[in-house]
Amino acid sequence: MSDMTxxxxxxxxxxxxxxxxxxxxxxxATLNLLxxxxxxxxxxxxxxxxxAGVGKATIYRRWPGKEAxxxxxxxxxxxxxxxxxxxxxxEDLVLLxxxxxxxTDPRSEKIMSCLLPEVNRNQDRYELYQGVVxxxxxxxxxxxxxxxxxxxLRADLDIELALALLTGPMLxxxxxxxxxxxxxxxxxxxxxxxxxEGIQPR
Amino acid sequence: MSDMTxxxxxxxxxxxxxxxxxxxxxxxATLNLLxxxxxxxxxxxxxxxxxAGVGKATIYRRWPGKEAxxxxxxxxxxxxxxxxxxxxxxEDLVLLxxxxxxxTDPRSEKIMSCLLPEVNRNQDRYELYQGVVxxxxxxxxxxxxxxxxxxxLRADLDIELALALLTGPMLxxxxxxxxxxxxxxxxxxxxxxxxxEGIQPR
Numbered sequence: 441m442s443d444m445t446x447x448x449x450x451x452x453x454x455x456x457x458x459x460x461x462x463x464x465x466x467x468x469a470t471l472n473l474l475x476x477x478x479x480x481x482x483x484x485x486x487x488x489x490x491x492a493g494v495g496k497a498t499i500y501r502r503w504p505g506k507e508a509x510x511x512x513x514x515x516x517x518x519x520x521x522x523x524x525x526x527x528x529x530x531e532d533l534v535l536l537x538x539x540x541x542x543x544t545d546p547r548s549e550k551i552m553s554c555l556l557p558e559v560n561r562n563q564d565r566y567e568l569y570q571g572v573v574x575x576x577x578x579x580x581x582x583x584x585x586x587x588x589x590x591x592x593l594r595a596d597l598d599i600e601l602a603l604a605l606l607t608g609p610m611l612x613x614x615x616x617x618x619x620x621x622x623x624x625x626x627x628x629x630x631x632x633x634x635x636x637e638g639i640q641p642r
Numbered sequence: 643m644s645d646m647t648x649x650x651x652x653x654x655x656x657x658x659x660x661x662x663x664x665x666x667x668x669x670x671a672t673l674n675l676l677x678x679x680x681x682x683x684x685x686x687x688x689x690x691x692x693x694a695g696v697g698k699a700t701i702y703r704r705w706p707g708k709e710a711x712x713x714x715x716x717x718x719x720x721x722x723x724x725x726x727x728x729x730x731x732x733e734d735l736v737l738l739x740x741x742x743x744x745x746t747d748p749r750s751e752k753i754m755s756c757l758l759p760e761v762n763r764n765q766d767r768y769e770l771y772q773g774v775v776x777x778x779x780x781x782x783x784x785x786x787x788x789x790x791x792x793x794x795l796r797a798d799l800d801i802e803l804a805l806a807l808l809t810g811p812m813l814x815x816x817x818x819x820x821x822x823x824x825x826x827x828x829x830x831x832x833x834x835x836x837x838x839e840g841i842q843p844r
Contacts, residue, residue: 549758549762553755553756553758554755554756556751556755556817556818556819560751560819566819566822570822573820577821584841591843592842593841593842593843594841594842594843594844595843597841598832598836600821600823600824601811601824601832601833601836602836602841603821604811604814604815604820604821604824604833605807605810605811605833605836605837605841607810607811607814607820608807608809608810608811608812608813608814608815608820609803609806609807609809609810609811610810611810611813611814611818611820612806612809612810612813612814613806613810615758616758616813617758617762617768618775618806618809618810618813619779619802619805619806620768620772621802622802622803622806630800630803631803631806631807634800634803634804634807634837635807635836635837635840635841636840636841636842637840637842638837638838638839638840638841638842638844639786639795639796639799639804639807639837639838639840640794640795640796640838640839640840641793641795641796641797642796642840642844
């Protein structure tokens with residue numbers, strides 16, 4: 441929930457608690473509408489307010505507009521990524537990649553895969569998507585940078601490429617269910633080891 | 643077009659050419675309806691016939707049902723993958739992976755990304771999807787198996803995992819536009835080299 445809190449209600453006095461029930465209802469209404477097939481372009485603050493059982497003013501008191509609300513809703517949908525432990529790069533990569541696409545909210549698969557064609561259509565939307573994806577990418581990036589410093593990873597490592605090499609297989613398998621023959625239980629471990637070691641003979 | 647031909651109209655006498663114009667109109671109508679947001683569950687042969695300007699019987703003469711038609715339509719949408727050259731495994735992998743998500747048909751992105759939540763909902767649909775994906779996977783698999791035989795790849799290579807390691811980064815970047823900082827022009831080459839060599843020091 442930290443993403444929402446920080447975004448929506450920054451200066452908060454202890455004597456005046458925010459209406460978290462309304463916030464939750466608004467977020468929930470947004471996610472339900474998206475999961476039911478609402479398109480970002482046509483989804484209105486009015487429809488969200490009506491679904492949440494609040495007035496439009498209640499939404500606008502908390503979010504400047506639809507984009508900010510969507511960004512918070514998607515961040516909450518995706519949840520908080522795990523925190524690296526810091527012992528070995530391999531272990532932390534397995535931890536972070538194991539969480540990719542592991543979302544217990546059943547709305548996630550529907551919303552995230554159908555969102556893309558829409559998101560890719562315009563620049564604002566693309567930034568919205570990046571705003572949701574980038575914090576998770578940053579966490580893996582930190583582990584990779586640490587690995588370069590400690591010598592666990594190649595000194596000439598292309599960090600952005602390595603991010604894609606690690607995340608790609610997890611996402612296609614967990615979000616697109618790309619390959620039925622790949623066992624999912626140990627997938628993160630196998631992907632990390634495969635990318636660490638490479639497929640050429642050493 | 644070979645997938646459609648083999649599927650739809652196997653025994654064909656040279657003196658009696660199939661009505662390829664009707665076939666094309668039917669396939670085209672199917673893809674247009676999908677790209678416009680038609681759901682597989684509710685898409686009807688009737689709607690396709692009407693959009694294509696043919697009778698339902700014309701469709702049923704060529705395809706036993708909706709699943710078979712969808713399978714052909716998606717195979718045609720995705721096009722034929724390139725043929726490996728056979729000099730080096732690296733070169734063939736770059737060729738095959740360079741073609742991933744490189745679809746000039748603008749309907750492809752819309753159809754393929756929004757298809758997944760639907761496809762994953764039931765087993766028949768999943769097999770339909772696999773039927774479209776598997777032939778492309780098979781082509782990469784052959785190159786990997788050849789690499790193990792020639793010693794260009796590790797003797798203990800897990801082929802199915804290697805497929806995911808190579809395809810995953812291409813798909814998230816080309817279909818999901820996952821990371822704006824990754825240059826696309828040389829992506830296939832960088833992914834192949836990254837996966838061949840690994841990210842650990844050698």
